[in-house]
Amino acid sequence: MSDKQQTPYEEMSYYGLSLLSYLHDSHPELAADRSFIAERADRAAEAYSDAIRAGSSHTEAEAAASEELYRRLHFSPYNTLVHILWDEFASAIPEEAARAVA
Template identity: 55%
Template sequence: MKQEQSQGLSYYRLSLLSFLKESHPELLSDIDFISARSDSAAEAYSQAIKSGLDHIYAEETANHILYEGLHFSLLDTLITILWNEFSVEIPEGEARDFALLLLPRCSDLQEKYALPDDFLNSPDFDLLYTELTGFISLYIEENGLQ
């Protein structure tokens, strides 16, 4: 039981949970993913230290494993679009809640694109940004928020 509690409260698990809550809330219920990822990060850190590497390198190695594939966030993109394009309709303080409302409704758009860590720098990002902007505009119009 004590080992189970320590795994539940490990540094990497808590760090990942905090990150997911902020940028990928749709993954918060995926306990297997969270466990596997945080356990792999902790193991990578431990192995790096055991092999004589310094704390900074070990931490970088663990963080690479912990956050791999999570650097691009559709939620963060929605919030940015709301701030940039819809600040009159949706006040900045309400953008996150509104983006959370929109997030599950954007799954069709999300599935059209591969969203690797460097997606923000890809040509497809502009296309997704444009499509999301149009989607938000229609949503606001159809739901009487204008």
């Protein structure tokens, strides 16, 4: 196993922690994939640096980094299921239990 797969949370980059938080909420099936997180975080940091070197503002560079970090992760089947449980099965499944059921 590579070092990136064994990296504790404390050693993750800003982008890695941001992605991990998003994955826990929206794509829990990917939250344990340390190599995926590390690769995305590295690409996001590189996109930010490239944008700054090209003369972009911090806001523009951050947008470029976010685009790379969250590429193809905007739709969450997990969140869709949670919302269906909240909306359609509220009487059978309490809202606080919907995430565990999903």
